Structure formats: structure tokens, C-alpha cells
Amino acid sequence: xxxxxxxxxxxxxxxxxxxxxxxxxxxxxxxxxxxxxxxxxxxxxxxxxxxxxxxxxxxxxxxxxxxxxxxxxxxxxxxxxxxxxxxxxxxxxxxxxxxxxxxxxxxxxxxxxxxxxxxxxxxxxxxxxxxxxxxxxxxxxxxxxxxxxxxxxxxxxxxxxxxxxxxxxxxxxxxxxxxxxxxxxxxxxxxxxxxxxxxxxxxxxxxxxxxxxxxxxxxxxxxxxxxxxxxxxxxxxxxxxxxxxxxxxxxxxxxxxxxxxxxxxxxxxxxxxxxxxxxxxxxxxxxxxxxxxxxxxxxxxxxxxxxxxxxxxxxxxxxxxxxxxxxxxxxxxxxxxxxxxxxxxxxxxxxxxxxxxxxxxxxxxxxxxxx
Numbered sequence: 001x002x003x004x005x006x007x008x009x010x011x012x013x014x015x016x017x018x019x020x021x022x023x024x025x026x027x028x029x030x031x032x033x034x035x036x037x038x039x040x041x042x043x044x045x046x047x048x049x050x051x052x053x054x055x056x057x058x059x060x061x062x063x064x065x066x067x068x069x070x071x072x073x074x075x076x077x078x079x080x081x082x083x084x085x086x087x088x089x090x091x092x093x094x095x096x097x098x099x100x101x102x103x104x105x106x107x108x109x110x111x112x113x114x115x116x117x118x119x120x121x122x123x124x125x126x127x128x129x130x131x132x133x134x135x136x137x138x139x140x141x142x143x144x145x146x147x148x149x150x151x152x153x154x155x156x157x158x159x160x161x162x163x164x165x166x167x168x169x170x171x172x173x174x175x176x177x178x179x180x181x182x183x184x185x186x187x188x189x190x191x192x193x194x195x196x197x198x199x200x201x202x203x204x205x206x207x208x209x210x211x212x213x214x215x216x217x218x219x220x221x222x223x224x225x226x227x228x229x230x231x232x233x234x235x236x237x238x239x240x241x242x243x244x245x246x247x248x249x250x251x252x253x254x255x256x257x258x259x260x261x262x263x264x265x266x267x268x269x270x271x272x273x274x275x276x277x278x279x280x281x282x283x284x285x286x287x288x289x290x291x292x293x294x295x296x297x298x299x300x301x302x303x304x305x306x307x308x309x310x311x312x313x314x315x316x317x318x319x320x321x322x323x324x325x326x327x328x329x330x331x332x333x334x335x336x337x338x339x340x341x342x343x344x345x346x347x348x349x350x351x352x353x354x355x356x357x358x359x360x361x362x363x364x365x366x367x368x369x370x371x
Contacts, residue, residue, distance in 0.1 A: 002206055006172040006179055012202045013182035018189070022051050024181070029103040029128040030061055036120045037084050041138075044188065050079050061101045065092040069257050073345025082345065086257055087115025105129045126180040134168045135180055136160075139187025145219035146191060149208030153220040229297045233269050234261040234349065236285070237305045243335035246350070259336070260347040266301065286356050291349050300349055
């Protein structure tokens with residue numbers, strides 16, 4: 001262990017650390033909590049805009065709790081990992097019921113709330129409350145694994161336990177808020193995943209990975225495995241007003257609580273009258289594409305369905321009695337005008353398809369396809 005680790009880290013932070021990020025201004029427990037959730041598996045540059053818009057609309061826990069899930073997910077659209085947004089909303093509502101709309105200030109209480117893990121709880125306590133608490137996010141894992149030569153993938157229980165022990169031992173009792181931010185900054189700006197700037201690191205002399213030429217090997221990589229591929233057809237059902245039929249997905253599961261195009265398996269679509277109709281049409285409006293999740297690839301085939309083709313969808317599972325405008329009477333279904341967006345959360349494929357449609361219509365200088 002390096003005896004003066006915190007002293008040297010804080011000296012580096014005072015000179016080179018990031019001190020002007022939006023969540024560092026007035027670091028209340030609420031602001032730190034939202035920022036930490038947004039920063040999970042997401043780069044700082046991406047989060048900044050989302051955080052500022054979120055704070056403008058939901059400046060307090062009470063305002064977040066009072067909002068609809070649709071509005072929360074609307075502001076989360078494009079940020080990914082939407083369970084984070086749903087958990088923020090659920091936790092805000094629970095905080096208004098049980099904690100007088102305030103976050104508790106102990107790690108033990110915080111980790112009992114939806115979406116708050118041990119490292120996030122530690123960040124809230126250390127940064128916003130000044131308490132001695134330990135964090136171990138991705139950046140910190142990389143710093144510690146390299147500096148102290150901890151081999152293995154940090155997702156393994158044994159490796160994680162060793163890293164937690166090192167992190168807890170190093171955490172000081174003074175300036176814990178700055179120390180916590182400094183650990184994250186060191187990993188984000190110097191000890192990066194590729195091409196780390198070891199020459200500028202305050203621990204390059206002691207760093208096991210640097211001294212042994214193993215910066216590319218530490219921390220260990222996640223064991224590789226073949227990612228399965230799934231397929232689906234998304235129906236771009238368009239009415240005479242240029243609106244598209246969207247359905248709200250169940251609150252749990254894939255894209256939980258978001259609005260998306262109706263989906264059907266390709267084999268079921270081939271058994272409908274629509275399949276025959278599609279064979280006589282021109283090239284597809286939107287080309288098939290792949291959307292990748294953490295555990296699988298999803299190959300998406302967008303199928304444009306005009307108002308005149310509505311009747312060909314009768315009987316498809318999940319669509320109910322789709323007969324033109326009456327489709328909006330189906331629970332969780334709504335017409336969506338991409339030219340006048342509603343305040344709802346959209347899946348990434350939906351936003352991608354709408355962007356492609358907008359670009360197509362702009363370059364072609366024609367009315368929306370199918371009208």
C-alpha cells in the first residue's frame with residue numbers, strides 16, 4: 001500500500017482535477033445522486049446536456065416524484081439503460097413517502113433504494129454529505145487494478161472483493177469529497193482504458209502495471225462469449241395525417257415503459273395478407289439495421305404500412321383490432337406525430353427511424369411516404 005496515496009492524489013487533483021462539471025456546482029445529495037446514475041456506463045460529455053435538462057425540469061425530488069413516467073423517460077430518451085430513469089422516478093416517489101423528500105445520508109439506507117448500489121451510495125455520502133464512504137466505479141477499478149497489480153476481471157467476486165478492500169483502506173478521513181472526485185478523475189483523464197497517460201500520473205513509479213508493461217492487461221477483460229442474435233419486424237403504421245402508431249411497452253423488461261413501434265416475428269408477418277402486399281411494393285422505406293444490447297444483438301426489419309394496408313394486419317398478436325383510427329382505443333396505443341413530438345420516452349430504434357424518415361423526406365422534397 002502507498003502510505004501517502006491520498007496526499008499525492010489530492011495534490012494532483014488541486015492542480016488538474018475537474019471542478020466545473022454541472023453536478024459539481026451546488027453538490028446536493030439529489031444532484032449528486034442524479035449525476036451518478038446518469039454517469040453509469042455513460043461518458044461525461046454525453047451526460048452533461050441530459051443532466052442540465054433534467055435538473056431544469058426536475059429541480060427537486062418532489063418535482064421528480066410528481067412527474068409522469070412518460071415525462072421522465074422522455075428526458076432520458078437517447079441516454080440508454082432506461083431502467084436507470086425508471087428507478088430514479090420510483091425512488092423519488094418513495095423518498096417523498098418515507099423520507100420527507102430527502103435522501104438518507106448513510107450507505108446502508110441508500111442501498112435499500114431502487115437503483116442505488118454500493119458505489120453510488122458511497123459517492124452520495126462522500127461528495128454531498130462529507131462522510132467517509134468508499135466508491136468503486138469503473139474508473140476506480142481500473143486505477144486500483146493497475147496501480148496495485150490486481151489480476152482478473154473486476155466482475156468476478158474475488159477480484160471485486162480485493163478491489164473494495166484496497167479502496168476502503170485508501171479512503172481518507174479528510175477531504176473525502178475531493179478525494180472521491182479525484183479517484184474518478186484520475187481514471188477518466190489519465191488512467192484511461194486505452195493509451196493511459198502514465199507520464200502525468202502521480203503514481204507511475206509505484207504502479208505495477210506501468211512498471212511491468214501490463215497496462216493493456218490490467219484490469220482483466222471480461223471472458224468473451226458469443227452474443228446471440230434475435231430478429232423482429234417493426235411495423236411503421238402510418239395514418240393519413242402522417243402520424244405513426246406507437247405502443248407503450250410493459251414497465252418491466254426490454255425498453256420498459258418506453259414507446260415503440262408494434263413488433264411481430266417475421267414468421268407471423270409472412271402469414272398475413274400484408275406479406276403479399278409488400279412483395280409488390282418498391283424498396284423498403286427504412287433499411288434493416290442491428291441494435292445491440294449488453295447480452296444480445298437485435299436485427300430489426302422496419303416495415304412501412306400505409307393507411308390502405310391497415311386491413312392486412314388483422315389478427316396479428318399484440319395489435320388488437322387494428323382498423324385505422326380505432327387503433328388508438330387499444331390500451332397503451334397512440335398516434336405519434338414526429339413533426340410535433342409528444343412528451344414521451346422513445347426507444348433508440350424509434351428515434352433512429354424517425355431521423356431517417358426526416359432525412360429522406362427532406363432530401364427527396366416529397367410528402368411523407370404512403371400518403
